Each structure stands twice: as C-alpha cells, then as structure tokens.
Amino acid sequence: MKRGFDRMDTEGPEIEGLERIDNDIWQVPMGYKSGMRVPGRIYLSDKLFANLEKEAVDQVANVATLPGIQKFSMAMPDAHVGYGFPIGGVAAFDAEEGVISPGGVGFDINCGVRLIRSNLDKSDVDGKVNDLLDSLFKAVPSGVGSKSRIRASESELEAIFTNGSRWAVEQGYGVEADLTHCEGEGCIEGGDPAQVSAKARKRGRPQLGTLGSGNHFLELQYVDEIYDPVAAEAFNLKQGQLTFMVHCGSRGAGHQVCTDHLRNLTRAVEKYKIDLPDKQLACAPAQSEEAQAYFGAMASAANYAWTNRQIIMHHCREVFEQQMNMDADELGLDLVYDVAHNVAKLEEHNVNGGKKQVYVHRKGATRAFPAGHHEVPKAYRDVGQPVLIPGSMGTPSYVLCGKQSAMDVSFGSACHGAGRVMSRSGAKHTFRGEQIQKDLSGQGISVRAAHPSVIAEEAPGVYKSSSEVVDVVDRLGIAGKVAKLMPVGVVKG
Numbered sequence: 001m002k003r004g005f006d007r008m009d010t011e012g013p014e015i016e017g018l019e020r021i022d023n024d025i026w027q028v029p030m031g032y033k034s035g036m037r038v039p040g041r042i043y044l045s046d047k048l049f050a051n052l053e054k055e056a057v058d059q060v061a062n063v064a065t066l067p068g069i070q071k072f073s074m075a076m077p078d079a080h081v082g083y084g085f086p087i088g089g090v091a092a093f094d095a096e097e098g099v100i101s102p103g104g105v106g107f108d109i110n111c112g113v114r115l116i117r118s119n120l121d122k123s124d125v126d127g128k129v130n131d132l133l134d135s136l137f138k139a140v141p142s143g144v145g146s147k148s149r150i151r152a153s154e155s156e157l158e159a160i161f162t163n164g165s166r167w168a169v170e171q172g173y174g175v176e177a178d179l180t181h182c183e184g185e186g187c188i189e190g191g192d193p194a195q196v197s198a199k200a201r202k203r204g205r206p207q208l209g210t211l212g213s214g215n216h217f218l219e220l221q222y223v224d225e226i227y228d229p230v231a232a233e234a235f236n237l238k239q240g241q242l243t244f245m246v247h248c249g250s251r252g253a254g255h256q257v258c259t260d261h262l263r264n265l266t267r268a269v270e271k272y273k274i275d276l277p278d279k280q281l282a283c284a285p286a287q288s289e290e291a292q293a294y295f296g297a298m299a300s301a302a303n304y305a306w307t308n309r310q311i312i313m314h315h316c317r318e319v320f321e322q323q324m325n326m327d328a329d330e331l332g333l334d335l336v337y338d339v340a341h342n343v344a345k346l347e348e349h350n351v352n353g354g355k356k357q358v359y360v361h362r363k364g365a366t367r368a369f370p371a372g373h374h375e376v377p378k379a380y381r382d383v384g385q386p387v388l389i390p391g392s393m394g395t396p397s398y399v400l401c402g403k404q405s406a407m408d409v410s411f412g413s414a415c416h417g418a419g420r421v422m423s424r425s426g427a428k429h430t431f432r433g434e435q436i437q438k439d440l441s442g443q444g445i446s447v448r449a450a451h452p453s454v455i456a457e458e459a460p461g462v463y464k465s466s467s468e469v470v471d472v473v474d475r476l477g478i479a480g481k482v483a484k485l486m487p488v489g490v491v492k493g
C-alpha cells in the first residue's frame, strides 16, 4: 500500500483484501478470489467508498476471472451490484483469446443518454413548463410495455437492426446532423437481424418512440455553470441556456435479445468448459458462433435503441415547436451528442505497449474518447467527445469531455450516472411519491409520472451524489467537467 493512503483513514465497509492504492483508486488484488487473471480497480472517493457494496467488489473480482480479460476488471464511481457484472463495470477482452458476455452489457442494451441544446434561455419557458411537460408526456408513451403508433414492418425492422438511427432520419425523424453528433453515428457495425428472435421482433415492433419505465426520463434543464469554456463553446452550450435530455434504451426488443442469448451462452459455458464463479457471467469465446451470434443480436438491439432515441427526439422537437410557437431554426434544438452506456464494442486499444483489438464491455459506463480520436465527431475533435452524466430528477446532471487518461486508465470509459444507493423496494418504503413531487415543485422542478410510486422509486435520495461521482472521473483525468445542468421539469417513464 502506498504511504499516505492507509485504509484506516477511510470510513466505510470493512472489505478484507481491498487496498487503497492512490487517491480515488482502490485495488482488488489477485488474491482476493481464486482464479483472478488480472487485478480489479475501483475508482472511488472517500465519501463514495462509504456506500460501496461488498457484493459489487466480489463482482469486480468475478469478472477478473474471465478468459482473455486485459489489464484490470474495473468499476466506475457510480458502481453498484448488477447482473453478473456490476453496473458501472468496464472490462475489455482480447478479441481472439477472450470472451463476450451479455452480463457485461446488461438487459437494456444501449440504454443511453442524448442531450439537445437550444436557442432558448431558461427564462423563455417561465410559466410554460407545465404545458410543455403535459405535451411531452402525451407525445412520448411511457411506462412498462408502453406502445407507440408506429408499427415497423419486418423489412423496416431489418433496416433498423442493421443501420440504426439512419433509418429514422431517412423516414423524416430528424436531420443528417443528428447522425454526425451521435456515438458511432447511431449505429454499431455488425448488427445481424438473423440473430434476433421472432419474440424480440414482436416486442420491438410497437415500441419505437417509447420511453419505458422508471429510471428513463425526458428532462428540461438549464446550464447552471460552465467549467471549461473552450469545450462548452465547441458543444454550443452557454450559461442560462435551456437544454433537454433523453434517457432510454432498446425496450422489450433489447431485453428479449439479452434473455434469448443468455440461454444460449449458458449452454456454451459447458460446451467450451469455462470455469465461472457466477453463472450470471455466462459467456463464450469471442470468435465462437455463440458469442458472435450474441454480438450480432446485441448490435441490432443497440441500433434499435439509437433509432428509438432519434424518434423520441423528433417528437419532442415537434412539441417544442407547437408549445413555443417557434420554428425549428428559431428553436435551434440541435443534438449535442448521444452516448450508449450499456454496450460491448470492438475497439483498438494500447495494451502492454502494443495495439490490440478488444471487446470493451461498458455496463453502466460511458465511452470517453479524448481529443484527436478518429471516432470523436469532427466538431469536437479538438476537445474530446461529450460524456453525458445524468444525476437525478432533483440534482445536477453534467456534461464532461473525454480525456487522454481514459485511454490508459479505463479503456476510454467513464461513469454513466450517479448510481443507485437504494433499491426500488427500499425507496417505496422510505419515500412517498406525492411528497417528493411537492418538495421538488418547491425547488422549481415539475415532475410528471404515470404513478406516484415511480416518483418514490426515483426520488433523488435513491441516488449517490452526481457531483461527487463526476469529481472522481474529473480528478483522475478520465473526463473533464464542461457544464453543470439543473432540472426544471421531468417526465419519468
């Protein structure tokens, strides 16, 4: 242990073997669990350490036993327990010798966040927020199993699974610039519709343009503070400006893809004789037919999610035009960026002094590529990609930009949110939705939800401090703070 980083200094859970090796860096040593191939790294401040779950540390160690894992099994400061891998987990596997695992992506494939800027100032919506929220609530169906009026045909679904957002733009749901301001231009290559089951298609067909439940949201925000004026200018953000955030994923289609392929990969674990400490880590050798089938289906679901967010944004733009009685040019509702935070991608990274193809699994983690990286949109190439971190319906969200250290520290990845500290059932016992809604209203934040129980489950108190979380990635040089966004009105799923 480094001098000055004595574990005894820090209040929090006693987790035997966990070592604090630097400010904000905790190491899960190789001996923590038998079979670990690499150490674990958890990025946490002292304050966030107090909420660290031992089970999440065990999950970091479990992931470290998987074949072909590179450098470290990692957890971001928003980490908490998930299915097999922790939420907030990042792990990269050698593209030849490693594995691909659905647990490292999650059930809501390509759950993600998009941020839209505007020509409006916060004051321009004074007295209009409630009407805007009511119209947004109507325009974007929300809640478990919600359906829209769109019914994609079989051939349209094929195009969506293969091409992602481009399909939506070609149908008139948006403009070309939306694609160039989106991670991967709204598409992962390798989408293979043949690997998406009839059941997943059936679930996906009526859900394009829908938000989903609970944690997903549409949020009116304003820019409360600028930390990096150069990056803020590149992102076209300024103090006091009204912004709009969308958080949702691949709905029933993605969930079904994960369910179907977990079944196949559970069988593959036996076939390929992979020794797993937890069956939720079901996986297969990256080049096996089972893993490639999952990857093709996962990419299809990711492409569906980008299409979904694109259609939602289009419908929200229409609501703004009607409610504000302004046209698209006047409103300037341009997409700043869209990030996936539940996804596996084939990427090239520097490992042990050489370049290597790896499958980077980001499960509750955001890509954070730095300035100069060829995958960062040209408009942002000098500052790094926007990293969008939602907070909660009552606390700040943040815009950061990817930094060079992310490539060394975390395979170009940062946190994805504040991260839960309380379960949904715990929240329903602790909070009353009506009271939370009233408290938020007192702070100038209006909330719409299908049921008050959703507001209780999503109360700001169920999440860690977003400020504390982003400060860790900022200090580590993974992503730098650009702007703080405060909520003024939220539609919860």
Ligand SMILES: Nc1nc2c(ncn2[C@@H]2O[C@H](COP(=O)(O)O)[C@@H](O)[C@H]2O)c(=O)[nH]1
Residues within 6 Å of the ligand: 078, 087, 111, 215, 216, 217, 219, 247, 364, 390, 391, 392, 393, 394, 396, 397, 416, 417, 418, 419, 420, 458, 463, 466, 487, 490, 492
């Ligand atoms: N700005 C808002 N952020 C929110 C809200 N509800 C949740 N959150 C944040 O999103 C992340 C990501 O959630 P996940 O379900 O995909 O893991 C979560 O950690 C929260 O910090 C909201 O209403 N507004």
Ligand SMILES: [Mn+2]
Residues within 6 Å of the ligand: 111, 112, 247, 248, 341
């Ligand atoms: Mn999400």
Ligand SMILES: [Mn+2]
Residues within 6 Å of the ligand: 108, 111, 112, 216, 248, 249
């Ligand atoms: Mn989601």
